[in-house]
Amino acid sequence: MSPYIINTLETKIARFEHLLSAAPITIYTRKPFADFGITFISNSVKELLGHEADAFIFFPDSWLSHVHPEDHPVVLENFHRILLGDATIIKYRFKMKDGQWKWIRDRAKLITDSAGRALEIIGGWTDMTELIQTEEALKQSEKKHRFLLEQVNAGVIVQTPDTRVVSCNRQATHLLGLTEQQLLGKSAADFEHVFINEDGTLTALDDFPVNQVIDTHKAVKSRVLGIERSDIDEIVWVMVNAFAEFDNNGGIGVVNTTLIDITPHIKSQEKIHRLAHYDSLTQLPNRVLINERIEQAIHYSYRENKSFSLLFLDLDDFKIVNDSLGHHYGDALLRQVAQRLEHSLRETDSAGRLGGDEFVVILNNTNADGAAAAAQKIIHLFKDPFAVDGQVLSIQTSIGISIYPKNGCDSNTLTRHADIAMYHAKQEGRGRFSFFDFKMNTRLEYRLGMERELRLAIEENQFLVYYQPQIDLTSERIIGIEALIRWRHPQRGMISPADFIPVAEDCGLINPIGEWVLRRACEDMKTWQASGFAPLKVAVNLSLRQLQEGTLFNKISNILAQNGIAGSQLELELTESVMMENHSVTLNFMTQCKDLGIHFSIDDFGTGYSSLSYLTKLPLLDKLKIDRSFIQELFKNNDANTIVGAIVNMAKSLRLKVIAEGVETEQQLDYLRDCGCDTVQGFYFSPPVSYEALTQLLAQEELIA
Numbered sequence: 001m002s003p004y005i006i007n008t009l010e011t012k013i014a015r016f017e018h019l020l021s022a023a024p025i026t027i028y029t030r031k032p033f034a035d036f037g038i039t040f041i042s043n044s045v046k047e048l049l050g051h052e053a054d055a056f057i058f059f060p061d062s063w064l065s066h067v068h069p070e071d072h073p074v075v076l077e078n079f080h081r082i083l084l085g086d087a088t089i090i091k092y093r094f095k096m097k098d099g100q101w102k103w104i105r106d107r108a109k110l111i112t113d114s115a116g117r118a119l120e121i122i123g124g125w126t127d128m129t130e131l132i133q134t135e136e137a138l139k140q141s142e143k144k145h146r147f148l149l150e151q152v153n154a155g156v157i158v159q160t161p162d163t164r165v166v167s168c169n170r171q172a173t174h175l176l177g178l179t180e181q182q183l184l185g186k187s188a189a190d191f192e193h194v195f196i197n198e199d200g201t202l203t204a205l206d207d208f209p210v211n212q213v214i215d216t217h218k219a220v221k222s223r224v225l226g227i228e229r230s231d232i233d234e235i236v237w238v239m240v241n242a243f244a245e246f247d248n249n250g251g252i253g254v255v256n257t258t259l260i261d262i263t264p265h266i267k268s269q270e271k272i273h274r275l276a277h278y279d280s281l282t283q284l285p286n287r288v289l290i291n292e293r294i295e296q297a298i299h300y301s302y303r304e305n306k307s308f309s310l311l312f313l314d315l316d317d318f319k320i321v322n323d324s325l326g327h328h329y330g331d332a333l334l335r336q337v338a339q340r341l342e343h344s345l346r347e348t349d350s351a352g353r354l355g356g357d358e359f360v361v362i363l364n365n366t367n368a369d370g371a372a373a374a375a376q377k378i379i380h381l382f383k384d385p386f387a388v389d390g391q392v393l394s395i396q397t398s399i400g401i402s403i404y405p406k407n408g409c410d411s412n413t414l415t416r417h418a419d420i421a422m423y424h425a426k427q428e429g430r431g432r433f434s435f436f437d438f439k440m441n442t443r444l445e446y447r448l449g450m451e452r453e454l455r456l457a458i459e460e461n462q463f464l465v466y467y468q469p470q471i472d473l474t475s476e477r478i479i480g481i482e483a484l485i486r487w488r489h490p491q492r493g494m495i496s497p498a499d500f501i502p503v504a505e506d507c508g509l510i511n512p513i514g515e516w517v518l519r520r521a522c523e524d525m526k527t528w529q530a531s532g533f534a535p536l537k538v539a540v541n542l543s544l545r546q547l548q549e550g551t552l553f554n555k556i557s558n559i560l561a562q563n564g565i566a567g568s569q570l571e572l573e574l575t576e577s578v579m580m581e582n583h584s585v586t587l588n589f590m591t592q593c594k595d596l597g598i599h600f601s602i603d604d605f606g607t608g609y610s611s612l613s614y615l616t617k618l619p620l621l622d623k624l625k626i627d628r629s630f631i632q633e634l635f636k637n638n639d640a641n642t643i644v645g646a647i648v649n650m651a652k653s654l655r656l657k658v659i660a661e662g663v664e665t666e667q668q669l670d671y672l673r674d675c676g677c678d679t680v681q682g683f684y685f686s687p688p689v690s691y692e693a694l695t696q697l698l699a700q701e702e703l704i705a
C-alpha cells in the first residue's frame, strides 16, 4: 500500500466532512416519521443560515420552528410525497440565526432498505435568495411591461413561429372581440373572423402579416386590414405592423403584431369617397365614378373580346318642370327617376347621373339588340306619371346609345357619341332612342359648336334686328314691319336665323334671344315714334319654348310699358304647330295678351296642319300669313293659285286679315290684290333691312305723303 494513501475510516470521514462543508449545498438526513427530526446536517449550514450544525443535531425537532409559518403546509405536505417515494424539490423560508428569513431550496428523497422499508430521508438545502430576488425582479418587470402594454393604444399579439398566440393585451382582445382565454393558444388558421384587404378582397391565410413575417423573415409595415366579426355588423379596420424577434441561432423566437384601430379614419375616408363619387341628390354614381365604371367595362370587354352598351338619357322638357313648379319639384322628380332607373336594372348594369337631367346607364356584356331592349324598357318606365307633393308630373326621356367597341374605345368618345345619339332621338320626336351613327357626328358637333357660340353671341351682343316692311294693298303704304333677327358672327359673317333659331329652340337659348328681339324692336319703335314717324305695328316671331316658359306675358307687358308702346302696336306671330300642340297654354297666353290689345297672326299658314277647322278653335286670332312657298308657286302651278284664293276667302269668312309673304313679282302682287288679300311682304317692296335703312324708307314715305 502506498504510504501516501491513507485510507482509514477516520480519514475517510474527515475527507467526507470536508467535502460536505465545502459543497455549495447543505446536506442533511432526517427521520422518516413522526417529527422528521434532523439526524445529520453538514457544517455548511452555518454559512447558509448562521446556525451551528449541533443546534439541529441536539434539538432534532427544532428545525420546523425555523420554517416560516406560512410555508408549513407546503413543507409538511412535501413529507407525505417523499414517503410515497417521490424525489421532491420545494422552496420555503427559513429563519436565520440573525432572525432574517432566507429562501432555501430543499431537495429530498427517501432511503429504503432492500425490503423497501424506510430508513431515512436524505436531502440538501441550497440558498435561493438570489434566484428568488431575480425571479421577483423579473415578475415586477413583466408586470410593468404588461402595464405598459395595456396602456398603449394598440392591440399587441405575440405568436410563436407556429402562429400560436402566447400573449396579447386587452386592446387586441377588444379589437378582435375575443377574450384573452379565447385568443391564447389559437393559431392563425383557427381564427373564425374574416379578414379583408383594403380593396375589399379576402385576405388569404398565407397573406396574414404573421405568416408573411414567418415566410420572409421581414417586418410587415403599415398594412391595412378589415376584420369582419360575427358579433358586430361593422367592419373593424386596423393598421397592422408585425416583426419577428430572433433567437440566438437566427431562428424566429416570436412574432409581435400590433393592431391600431383606424376605423374612424376609414369611415371618414369612405365619406369623402362617397362625396367625390356619388351624386348627392339621387345617390347614384356621379360623372367621376361613371367614367371609372366605363373604363372598367372597357378593360373587361377588351380582355374578354365582348361588347357593352352605353345609354345616355336626357329628360324631355325637364326645364319646364323646374321653371314652372320650382327646383323643389325638379329635384324630387330627379330622385324618383333615379329610383325607377336603378330598380329596373340588372345587377351587372349600373346607372349614374351626369348632372342636370342627364343620366347614363352602362349595360355590361350587351350588344345592340340588348341595348335596344333595355332602352325600350327604360322608356316604358316613364309611361306612368310621377307623383310629387300632390302634383302629377308626366315626363319622358330621350335615349342615345353607343356600343363598345363599334362606336368608341374610350370613355369620353363613348359618352360623347351616346350624347350625340340622344340629341338625334330628341330631333326625331323625343321619348325614343337612337343608336349612334358616325354620320350624326359632324352634324351634331356642328350643332353643339353652334350652341357654344350662341351663348357667346348673347354675351357679346352679336345679334341685330332687321325689319321687313309690310305693305297695305289698298294704300300701298307701309303699315307694319316684321322684326327678323340677324347674327353677325365675328368670323363667319351673317348667319341666317333659319340656321340658328332651331338650335336656340333646342337648347332653350331662344328664351333670352326672343326676349332680346322683342325689347330691341320696342326700343326702335320708341325711337321712331320720338322722331315723329306715324305709329307702326311691329310683328315679332314667337317660338313654342318661349310660351312654355310661363313668364312670357309678364316680360312682354313690362317691355311695352318700359318703352311706352301700346299693346295694339305689337303683333305676335305663332306657327300652326305652336298653336295646335299646346292649345290650352297658347289660349291662356293669348287671352292675357288680348287684354293689352296685342294682335296675333298665324305664320307660315298652309305648311303645317293643312286643316282649316282648327282656326275656328282660335277665336283670338287676328291675321293669317300665307306661307311664301305658295306665293312663289303662283303662276307656276295652277293649284297654288286655287289654294291661295281659297285661303283668302276662308280667312275672310272667319273675319281674319290676310297677309302674303315672299312676294317677289308684280304678277304675284296683282293676283293677291285681286283675291282680296289685305297686306303683302316681300322682296318686291323690300328685303328685311337694318334699323338705319328702314328709317330712310319711313322718311321717304313721309315725303310722299
Ligand SMILES: Nc1nc2c(ncn2[C@@H]2O[C@H](COP(=O)(O)O[C@H]3[C@@H](O)[C@H](n4cnc5c(=O)[nH]c(N)nc54)O[C@@H]3COP(=O)(O)O)[C@@H](O)[C@H]2O)c(=O)[nH]1
Binding pocket: 468, 482, 483, 484, 485, 496, 497, 498, 501, 514, 517, 541, 542, 543, 573, 603, 604, 628, 661, 662, 663, 664, 681, 682, 683, 684, 687, 688
Ligand atoms: N322665333 C323667331 N324666329 C325668327 C326670328 N327672326 C327670324 N325668325 C325666323 O327665322 C326664319 C328665317 O327668317 P329670315 O331668314 O329672316 O327669313 C325671313 C325673310 O327674310 C324671308 N323673306 C321675306 N320676303 C321674302 C321674299 O320675297 N323671298 C324670299 N325668298 N324670302 C323672303 O322670309 C322670312 C320671313 O319669315 P316669317 O315671316 O317669320 O315666316 C323664319 O322662319 C323666321 O320666322 C325671331 O326673332 N324669332
